[in-house]
Amino acid sequence: MQKFEKGFFVGAATAAHQVEGNNIHSDYWAQEQLPHTSFTEPSGIACDHYNKYEEDIKLLADAGLNAYRFSIEWARIEPEEGKFDPAEIEHYRKVIACCKAHGVEPVVTLLHFTSPKWLIAKGGWEAESTVEYFKRYVSYVMEQLGSELHIVCTINEANMGLQLAAISKRFRLMAEQAAKAAAKAGKSAEGSVQVGMNFQKMMENMKYAAAENAAVFGTPQPKIFVSERTPEG
Structure with a gap:
């Protein structure tokens, strides 16, 4: 049987808002609560991956996968403009460490659709100021976690x-x-x-x-x- 070369990754992917649950500072969460929302249902606790990531990553590894692409939630890292939450950085540091403990390569996406609510109130993704806000967020995350990562995706589907x-x-x-x-x-x-x-x-x-x-x-x-x-x- 032909085998993949050493270093070839076969993995699974998630987006934070899809799986973590309780992403209360994001634009999606705010829009989900509107009486006339366009969302089919609120995300709520989702599948509680925020608390069950160790169990989930073990399942991934047991299935024979060796890479996990997940997103870091900007709205958790910077819930208020200019105020970063070190506890949330530590959470993602633990997710990265858990991946490595199970022989899984952590592949981080820095933006997978959801944004902080405050960013949207300041013009969102049509505002030129968002370039600097995003740069500040990315710089902070990479300063904190960059040395622990080999692969980083900046924006998921930038053409969306x-x-x-x-x-x-x-x-x-x-x-x-x-x-x-x-x-x-x-x-x-x-x-x-x-x-x-x-x-x-x-x-x-x-x-x-x-x-x-x-x-x-x-x-x-x-x-x-x-x-x-x-x-x-």
Whole structure:
């Protein structure tokens, strides 16, 4: 049987917000709590990986994997602007050490979609100031943990905002066409384009969500990482 060369990694990957739970200082968490949220359900405790990482990493190693790609949550490291939490750095230091103890290469991602709530309130991913904020966060993490890592991913899918801008534009056109067709026929737009999708409700929610976002972030259209991105952004 042919074998992989020595040093070849076969691993698994997670994103902090997907698995850790209780990411209370992030933009996603704030948006999940909105009455007219676009999220299907709140993340809550997720699968409690924050507390069960040792068990999870052991399962990964026992499955024969030798690498684990996980993200460090910026909103934990810097829950308030300019205030870093050393206890959270120590948490991720323990995750890294746990990987090594099980023969697993820790592969860290510094940003996997979620951002601190305060960053979004200051303009988010359309604001030029975010470059310096991100640089400060990355510098802090690398100063603290860099010597313990061999592989670091800066941003997961940096092109996501432009992709979503194209998808969103297409969706809006579909929703508008469905609403117009329904109005002309004197019917609800529910299910008129695709079974299971209520475009009329989605359009109504956008109006309510704008007011709710304004109350939370100070803007009706917060620029989170996966918002529609302009070429400048």
